Amino acid sequence: MSRYAMETARWIRHATMDDFEAIMPVYAYARKRMAETGNPRQWGDKYPLPERIREDIAGGHTMLLVDDAAGMDQIPEDPAYPEPELDEHKGSHERIIGVFALFHDPEPDYKVIDGSWLDDRPYTTIHRVAASGLGRHAAGDLLDWSMRRYENIRADTGLKNYAMQHILETHGFTRCGNIIMPENKEIENVRVAYQRHDRPLDLAERERAAKHLVAV
Template structure:
């Protein structure tokens, strides 16, 4: 065994990754529930058809490494360019109205530390103006976003569900 860490890289997800991605989302749902955030993703979010659509439209990015010759998915997230309809109305104010990308559905496999942070840093490096949101009970994601320099911009309301819709909105713009 060596003292060096396996090289990490980012790549787009493919349909072959879907079964492992579903396991990672299940792990994330369990972790959220144990951490006092049982309702953000409940037992069924993200829906299978949303994950498949993200993959088909090249929105899903994977953080991967190789151990013993096998690739492992360390974390995954959807990177959504263009205006997010959910972000049109905010109780607060965005940093600006410039073009941005949104990080959605980020989940770590739990195999290494700081995998979610690495995903966010990668998005900032490649896109510069990034928005995200998270549930008020998701203290872990709030911490990650804030330690990555994101500003709390206010509250938004999700459009795709009838209850538990309030989310804290974040933005960071690399000027």
Template sequence: MTLSSTGTKAAGRRFRRATMRDLPQMQAIYVRARHLMAANGNPTQWGNTFPKDEVVRDDIANQRTVLLVDHVGGKERILAQFALCPGEDPTYKHIEGAWLDDDTYVTIHRIASAGLVKHAARECITWALKHYGNVRIDTHPNNKAMQHVLETAGFARCGLIQLIDRPTDTTRIAYQRHEW
């Protein structure tokens, strides 16, 4: 299924849902993202194993994974990927701070760029805002690159949340942007 590519910056780029055929390429992008985060002072957000293979497979099976793709030399490339999760996120129920509102929202999780083009993650976030309007996302306090992307994309820093799916290193900075 092809998603509307409205909002993409470069001709030939589009957004589509991931399929299981994309899994090997997606796993390689996550490996690259983990190495990049560690090299930039953020070794614990994803560690060596996040996201777990079963989570990525579940995202694909439930059509939560969205890919930004292009074509070069007749071959499709994944430029970036993210999970777009509709409905209330249980992790966001408790916040040290305050969300902008209690309106319906989508959450972006597990966003990663292949490093093939500049600003691919920002393009994904812009697409989500255009299509869903009210977006929440969180990132590790050490993930300065993602904080910069979110803040320059107009997201408000709403406070701190605690991840509920792991025993340690649970604090995340919570962001929201609502296109009124």
């Protein structure tokens, strides 16, 4: 592999507590971009709180999309690189391109939905997706990586987060309705819920999904 390819290739790894200080500015950048694009209430000024980030890392939930291009004099804006795969090594000139949290237990806030999930089978949840602004297509890479590993995925995003809604829908996620997050005066508590799975729906699931799509 050439030096160029090595430096621009991306990979996925679990975050450790050593990454905490590098993760904080990524979420700060994401909050700033949300506010600039008319979505200031999804995360407000503080979400996710430092204790939430530490808890995600400690539980092995936080995943990082990284490259090793920090030492390059000129970093290509949109290089061609292979699909990122899981690789737990830390680059010597590493940059965080994106971050998200991955959970395999049922999400308590998804029990009640104004709408209907595609099914009630076990699922993986994606939370707290953020890009650092250092590379393009971060959210898409994270979703693609997750979709290659898990057949049933749920996620939610803000009512005004049209960019993330577009990314989810172009990656085959179905808009299932709205959910209510715990009351927090600093952020909005209504979120748009999405689900995607790669197995065929049975008849009852197809009918439920069709009814919801008509209602939406």
